[in-house]
Amino acid sequence: MKQSKVIFTDALCLFVICLVVTFAVAGTRSVFKERIAEQEWAQTQSVMSQLIxxxxxxxxxxxxxxxxxxxxxxxxxxxxxxxxxxxxxxxxxxxxxxxxxxxxxxxxxxxxxxxxxxxxxxxxxxxxxxxxxxxxxxxxxxxxxxxxxxxxxxxxxxxxxxxxxxxxxxxxxxxxxxxxxxxx
Structure with a gap:
């Protein structure tokens, strides 16, 4: 019984860690969305300028x-x-x-x-x-x-x-x- 309680606690802890990390990554992406789009457009323009x-x-x-x-x-x-x-x-x-x-x-x-x-x-x-x-x-x-x-x-x-x-x-x-x- 104690072993299953330890496994459940460990699984719950791992789940919470994964949830926090997922929200942190999603939040970071959301905060920097405009900056990422600007960098992608700059890269696209760079390639276009090399061609024409x-x-x-x-x-x-x-x-x-x-x-x-x-x-x-x-x-x-x-x-x-x-x-x-x-x-x-x-x-x-x-x-x-x-x-x-x-x-x-x-x-x-x-x-x-x-x-x-x-x-x-x-x-x-x-x-x-x-x-x-x-x-x-x-x-x-x-x-x-x-x-x-x-x-x-x-x-x-x-x-x-x-x-x-x-x-x-x-x-x-x-x-x-x-x-x-x-x-x-």
Whole structure:
């Protein structure tokens, strides 16, 4: 009987500790919510600025879970658009930011490929793979070697991850067409 009372007391103590820690973490997140959002926006702007040199970025409504931003110069002229899209790779969604101007891909950045296989799928974040997308004007096709027009060479051993990036870029091109048509 004493042993069960000790177990109950210990369990209750552990429960209270877990409850207090949970509320402390939730409270901290709530208090710093605005600051966290500001830091996330600053990080997003940093990536966007690397892809398209612009004075201002304005969010644009697009379908689904995707995000879109219009890049503007100081006079308010549109320089291009940036789209955050994702497609399923080998281990999870691969998130890509694609910069498009006049129907041509200016550049891309892999925002998240952390759940892809280390040493294989995560190699889609390498500069030599990413740089292949610049200048493409149509749906990118992933090939195993010797890419030609609108083709990119897959990362060795990571065809699924490479295809996920290409699908994300293809989705960005579709969104670009929709946004460009709605603005004219």
């Amino acid at each position: 040199k612009a004075d201002e970025f304005e969010e644009v409504d697009v379908s689904g879970d995707n995000q879109a931003f219009k890049a503007l110069d100081a006079s308010g002229e549109t320089l291009g658009y940036l789209f955050v899209t994702q497609a399923y790779g080998y281990g999870s969604d691969v998130s890509v930011m694609s910069a498009i101007s006049n129907g041509e891909i200016v550049g891309i950045d892999i925002l998240d490929a952390s759940n892809e296989t280390p040493g294989l799928g995560q190699n889609v974040t390498r500069k030599d793979f990413i740089d292949q997308f610049a200048g493409l004007t149509g749906t990118p096709e992933v090939v195993k070697n010797a890419p030609t027009e609108n083709q990119v060479e897959a990362v060795t051993g990571a065809t699924r991850s490479s295809n996920a990036v290409a699908q994300s870029v293809e989705e960005a091109l579709v969104l670009f067409e929709q946004v460009a048509a709605s603005e004219n």
